Amino acid sequence: xxxxxxxxxxxxxxxxxxxxxxxxxxxxxxxxxxxxxxxxxxxxxxxxxxxxxxxxxxxxxxxxxxxxxxxxxxxxxxxxxxxxxxxxxxxxxxxxxxxxxxxxxxxxxxxxxxxxxxxxxxxxxxxxxxxxxxxxxxxxxxxxxxxxxxxxxxxxxxxxxxxxxxxxxxxxxxxxxxxxxxxxxxxxxxxxxxxxxxxxxxxxxxxxxxxxxxxxxxxxxxxxxxxxxxxxxxxxxxxxxxxxxxxxxxxxxxxxxxxxxxxxxxxxxxxxxxxxxxxxxxxxxxxxxxxxxxxxxxxx
Ligand SMILES: Nc1ncnc2c1ncn2[C@@H]1O[C@H](COP(=O)(O)OP(=O)(O)OP(=O)(O)O)[C@@H](O)[C@H]1O
Ligand SMILES: [Mg+2]
Numbered sequence: 001x002x003x004x005x006x007x008x009x010x011x012x013x014x015x016x017x018x019x020x021x022x023x024x025x026x027x028x029x030x031x032x033x034x035x036x037x038x039x040x041x042x043x044x045x046x047x048x049x050x051x052x053x054x055x056x057x058x059x060x061x062x063x064x065x066x067x068x069x070x071x072x073x074x075x076x077x078x079x080x081x082x083x084x085x086x087x088x089x090x091x092x093x094x095x096x097x098x099x100x101x102x103x104x105x106x107x108x109x110x111x112x113x114x115x116x117x118x119x120x121x122x123x124x125x126x127x128x129x130x131x132x133x134x135x136x137x138x139x140x141x142x143x144x145x146x147x148x149x150x151x152x153x154x155x156x157x158x159x160x161x162x163x164x165x166x167x168x169x170x171x172x173x174x175x176x177x178x179x180x181x182x183x184x185x186x187x188x189x190x191x192x193x194x195x196x197x198x199x200x201x202x203x204x205x206x207x208x209x210x211x212x213x214x215x216x217x218x219x220x221x222x223x224x225x226x227x228x229x230x231x232x233x234x235x236x237x238x239x240x241x242x243x244x245x246x247x248x249x250x251x252x253x254x255x256x257x258x259x260x261x262x263x264x265x266x267x268x269x270x271x272x273x274x275x276x277x278x279x280x281x282x283x284x285x286x287x288x289x290x291x292x293x294x295x296x297x298x299x300x
Contacts, residue, residue, distance in 0.1 A: 001064055003028045003151050003183035004049060009058030010207075011044055018044040020207035022058070026185055026200065028150075031177055033198035034187040035290060041207040042187040043080060046153050049185075050078045062151060077149035079157060083140030087129035091120065091139055094128055098143050114142040117180070118172055134165030141172065145182075152176060154186045158193055166190075170197050195286040203293060211293055218289060224260050227253040228279040230269065239272040240265075255282075 004026035011019040060067040099107040118138040203211040230236040246257035
């Protein structure tokens, strides 16, 4: 079953399409990385799923049911833009107000549960305004987790976090899916971080979904290349280009694409008078996949 299934969704603002015939499929249990340039329509799509905006047309199904169905709406938690907390109230009180709003029973227990998930059990009495950015983002997630949702929608939750903040956020998101069986849709520009946790990706451009792929598929399809350094880079590049179809210089390395055998390259270069100083096998990562996809679509 899919947690989210969107077909031909469109939303325009003053005649301009922010979301344009978009399709999206998010399987249950996925951490779905939603990627796209600024203004490509990520937040608008997320707001449509959450019912904060009304679509012009299209279908949104959550867990196989229409997204307007009250029974399914209560299974969705979201953090879009900011958490909407009161700065002078404590973390606990902010969560309590939201728990009351949601009409939750066992409120104390539920607040303790979400604080534990976001690793903030010891920070409940701190005023929201005194929390660091990383803590504020985690409080936002805790708010979204109240009521035990089956789907969590997070808009750029790792923006502005430091290395440690990102690591904690990664651990929390993996916990949410693996321990609590929640599906997570997360938009982000930080592809290197997303790559560490996402199980699926959706790439949006000018309101259209241009590619949906699982991390496994991407791994299987990823182009391999060998990167190397020699003393005479230009001479080695010329020699390699006579034998291999795709040789490029990037970040101070020569890259030979679609080749896996380092020995044959070393041998070939040696025959042509070039000693290899450094050589390693690589695979194209999410960032390069994304850049390649974008440049293809732009016809570069
Ligand atoms: N309420 C609104 N009124 C008018 N235009 C809007 C509104 N919300 C979004 N837009 C426009 O819709 C387009 C998509 O915006 P959206 O915020 O969904 O992009 P995004 O992918 O989330 O971008 P970012 O990465 O900057 O957050 C943009 O051109 C934006 O200006
Ligand atoms: Mg946005």
